[in-house]
Amino acid sequence: MEFNFTEHQHVRYNPLKGEWILVSPHRLKRPWSGQVEAAHEDEIPPFDPKNPLCPGVNRPNGETNPDYVSTFVFDNDFPAMLPDVPEADAATNQTNEELFKFEPAMGTCRVMCFHPRSDLTIPLMSIEEIKAIIHEWIKQGTELGVKYDWVQIFENKGAIMGCSNPHPHCQIWASSFMPNEPRIKDSYQREYYETHGRPLLLDYVNAEMKKQERIVVQNSHWLVVVPWWATWPFETLLVPLRHVIRMCDLTSEEIHSLAEIMKRLTIKYDNLFRTSFPYSMGWHGAPTGRKALVDNQHWQLHAMYYPPLLRSSTVKKFMVGYEMLGQAQRDLTAEQAAQKLFSQPDVHYKAEQD
Amino acid sequence: MEFNFTEHQHVRYNPLKGEWILVSPHRLKRPWSGQVEAAHEDEIPPFDPKNPLCPGVNRPNGETNPDYVSTFVFDNDFPAMLPDVPEADAATNQTNEELFKFEPAMGTCRVMCFHPRSDLTIPLMSIEEIKAIIHEWIKQGTELGVKYDWVQIFENKGAIMGCSNPHPHCQIWASSFMPNEPRIKDSYQREYYETHGRPLLLDYVNAEMKKQERIVVQNSHWLVVVPWWATWPFETLLVPLRHVIRMCDLTSEEIHSLAEIMKRLTIKYDNLFRTSFPYSMGWHGAPTGRKALVDNQHWQLHAMYYPPLLRSSTVKKFMVGYEMLGQAQRDLTAEQAAQKLFSQPDVHYKAEQD
Numbered sequence: 073m074e075f076n077f078t079e080h081q082h083v084r085y086n087p088l089k090g091e092w093i094l095v096s097p098h099r100l101k102r103p104w105s106g107q108v109e110a111a112h113e114d115e116i117p118p119f120d121p122k123n124p125l126c127p128g129v130n131r132p133n134g135e136t137n138p139d140y141v142s143t144f145v146f147d148n149d150f151p152a153m154l155p156d157v158p159e160a161d162a163a164t165n166q167t168n169e170e171l172f173k174f175e176p177a178m179g180t181c182r183v184m185c186f187h188p189r190s191d192l193t194i195p196l197m198s199i200e201e202i203k204a205i206i207h208e209w210i211k212q213g214t215e216l217g218v219k220y221d222w223v224q225i226f227e228n229k230g231a232i233m234g235c236s237n238p239h240p241h242c243q244i245w246a247s248s249f250m251p252n253e254p255r256i257k258d259s260y261q262r263e264y265y266e267t268h269g270r271p272l273l274l275d276y277v278n279a280e281m282k283k284q285e286r287i288v289v290q291n292s293h294w295l296v297v298v299p300w301w302a303t304w305p306f307e308t309l310l311v312p313l314r315h316v317i318r319m320c321d322l323t324s325e326e327i328h329s330l331a332e333i334m335k336r337l338t339i340k341y342d343n344l345f346r347t348s349f350p351y352s353m354g355w356h357g358a359p360t361g362r363k364a365l366v367d368n369q370h371w372q373l374h375a376m377y378y379p380p381l382l383r384s385s386t387v388k389k390f391m392v393g394y395e396m397l398g399q400a401q402r403d404l405t406a407e408q409a410a411q412k413l414f415s416q417p418d419v420h421y422k423a424e425q426d
Numbered sequence: 427m428e429f430n431f432t433e434h435q436h437v438r439y440n441p442l443k444g445e446w447i448l449v450s451p452h453r454l455k456r457p458w459s460g461q462v463e464a465a466h467e468d469e470i471p472p473f474d475p476k477n478p479l480c481p482g483v484n485r486p487n488g489e490t491n492p493d494y495v496s497t498f499v500f501d502n503d504f505p506a507m508l509p510d511v512p513e514a515d516a517a518t519n520q521t522n523e524e525l526f527k528f529e530p531a532m533g534t535c536r537v538m539c540f541h542p543r544s545d546l547t548i549p550l551m552s553i554e555e556i557k558a559i560i561h562e563w564i565k566q567g568t569e570l571g572v573k574y575d576w577v578q579i580f581e582n583k584g585a586i587m588g589c590s591n592p593h594p595h596c597q598i599w600a601s602s603f604m605p606n607e608p609r610i611k612d613s614y615q616r617e618y619y620e621t622h623g624r625p626l627l628l629d630y631v632n633a634e635m636k637k638q639e640r641i642v643v644q645n646s647h648w649l650v651v652v653p654w655w656a657t658w659p660f661e662t663l664l665v666p667l668r669h670v671i672r673m674c675d676l677t678s679e680e681i682h683s684l685a686e687i688m689k690r691l692t693i694k695y696d697n698l699f700r701t702s703f704p705y706s707m708g709w710h711g712a713p714t715g716r717k718a719l720v721d722n723q724h725w726q727l728h729a730m731y732y733p734p735l736l737r738s739s740t741v742k743k744f745m746v747g748y749e750m751l752g753q754a755q756r757d758l759t760a761e762q763a764a765q766k767l768f769s770q771p772d773v774h775y776k777a778e779q780d
């Protein structure tokens with residue numbers, strides 16, 4: 073018998089993080105008898121006077137939202153980070169032993185509504201509406217990036233991803249420290265750049281375009297692949313074809329093209345299980361603040377989509393015991409996932425029904 | 427204002443993994459309006475002829491379980507790893523480029539039933555019954571450790587943790603490779619040992635016994651703390667007080683004492699939200715197979731409990747957007763969590779009701 077990626081277990085390497093993933097394609101045959109998620113296809117009204125993210129509504133802290141018509145950004149009412157925290161005094165610092173290390177952390181957490189209507193998700197928006205989101209991301213990143221070393225833009229979509237509000241929105245958490253994930257990716261990208269003189273992710277994008285094995289969507293400025301090292305069943309990586317280190321460096325054609333590819337990708341996601349596809353997604357690019365002062369040419373801007381669903385709109389992949397204590401494990405291969413997504417129609421299943 | 431660990435956000439360092447955790451105690455005031463989990467307090471019958479983990483029952487693959495009276499171990503019917511996989515041939519190996527690296531992986535996956543009765547969990551078992559589990563863990567670890575470099579024992583408990591069968595059981599996945607988590611911990615423990623001449627976790631245990639700030643339970647041979655760097659709200663670390671590198675090195679007193687502390691810990695867990703507390707737990711100790719041939723004195727055996735619940739039996743902590751793309755974040759501090767667990771009664775709430 074010959075070794076075959078779609079039949080035989082193996083481990084794959086993630087060069088961005090120095091981690092391995094266990095791929096067990098033969099396990100696809102496993103029956104499922106575990107927990108199923110509620111099918112959340114409730115009709116969401118375009119406007120709900122009780123929803124604190126809607127235009128003109130009172131938020132729990134007493135503030136009233138403006139009658140916004142595009143995006144709308146405000147400070148999180150229950151932020152995980154505040155801009156001002158007292159300095160640790162000498163006595164507290166004494167406890168800063170090797171096995172009990174801590175650091176003060178400063179930050180700002182914002183909520184960004186994508187659109188005034190609660191019932192519109194990105195795949196259902198117009199290109200112009202998606203462009204407004206990207207422009208706001210750039211504005212926020214630039215503004216917060218003056219003060220903070222890292223600005224994390226992320227979207228938790230769907231109740232299954234802990235999202236407590238169906239109104240289309242994302243969050244922006246800016247911090248005085250560089251969080252683990254980008255810190256690790258910074259060092260692997262730097263090492264690759266020092267060895268090869270080219271950004272890791274740009275070499276990767278070019279290799280994927282040649283191989284044509286994991287491509288989901290592609291246009292004149294962007295590529296979406298299920299990366300070789302994908303962890304989540306239908307994880308994707310969205311990367312510009314040109315060397316771009318931060319979102320603020322995108323040209324207006326690239327922004328237009330990004331809006332277009334985000335729409336196409338999320339339509340495919342929704343069509344896969346005929347559901348508003350849950351995921352966490354977000355952006356990584358070169359760090360900001362004090363960290364912008366060093367050379368960051370090893371960075372390549374990219375977005376990641378981490379969707380939890382595995383088999384249907386109600387059966388997700390559980391990252392539990394082995395994954396928490398050992399390492400990530402997946403059943404279908406990245407190539408199989410890419411093929412399934414690639415072959416989805418470019419028209420949204422809801423538009424079809426109209 | 428003075429800096430205060432229970433009021434002001436900060437980041438804490440995990441010396442076992444070189445990672446940081448964001449602690450935001452002020453965020454405890456956040457109201458919850460997101461997804462709640464089903465309360466799974468269904469009566470589980472002691473025996474169910476349809477449950478493939480019960481004694482004497484036919485499994486889907488046609489085999490019949492023996493009428494076991496203590497623990498029972500069998501090969502997983504849908505294993506993520508198989509012992510034999512064809513070698514990658516030259517042509518396949520050519521694709522082993524720097525950005526598309528892979529390795530063959532061999533392994534064995536077993537299921538281990540803890541007890542013949544489906545309705546008994548560890549906190550409800552006798553010390554002798556728990557000792558039988560520990561003895562079986564040792565036997566399995568020793569047997570599989572001859573051939574495999576890593577033997578991962580883990581338990582996914584509760585539907586919320588992807589556990590598809592309520593019968594008390596764990597899994598054992600042995601692999602020809604060392605998974606990410608233990609690989610990283612191996613290198614941090616080794617580095618500490620080389621610098622200090624003592625195992626990291628033994629120094630940590632001794633420091634925690636002096637500080638008395640994060641202790642949940644303790645007996646003559648074991649300590650349970652919510653570690654300084656805990657990620658999950660009620661995460662705990664279970665460590666022997668003596669330097670022990672693998673489970674097979676435990677004395678019979680230490681095994682007895684371990685059974686006793688596992689029972690006390692899981693009773694406290696169940697009492698916290700008056701529910702059969704879900705978690706993933708598992709063991710890490712010195713590697714085995716070929717990896718047993720090198721010096722492993724830097725290792726200290728330990729178990730980790732990773733429970734998902736945050737506020738009640740139905741509200742869990744979501745490790746999503748920021749956690750996936752940035753770094754782990756928690757609301758209540760490790761000290762607050764330890765205090766809550768410590769103050770739980772040592773009698774199970776179900777025993778109380780009798």
Ligand SMILES: O=P(O)(O)O[C@H]1O[C@H](CO)[C@@H](O)[C@H](O)[C@H]1O
Pocket residue numbers: 106389390391392393394395401582588589590
């Ligand atoms: O083996 P099980 O219980 O069917 O499966 C469960 O545990 C495994 C090991 O953590 C995970 O890979 C699966 O996602 C989870 O559903």
Ligand SMILES: O=P(O)(O)O[C@H]1O[C@H](CO)[C@@H](O)[C@H](O)[C@H]1O
Pocket residue numbers: 228234235236243460743744745746747748749755
């Ligand atoms: O900020 P939210 O939407 O209330 O909260 C959600 O996203 C956060 C950032 O990923 C997580 O820390 C929370 O666990 C999750 O429930």
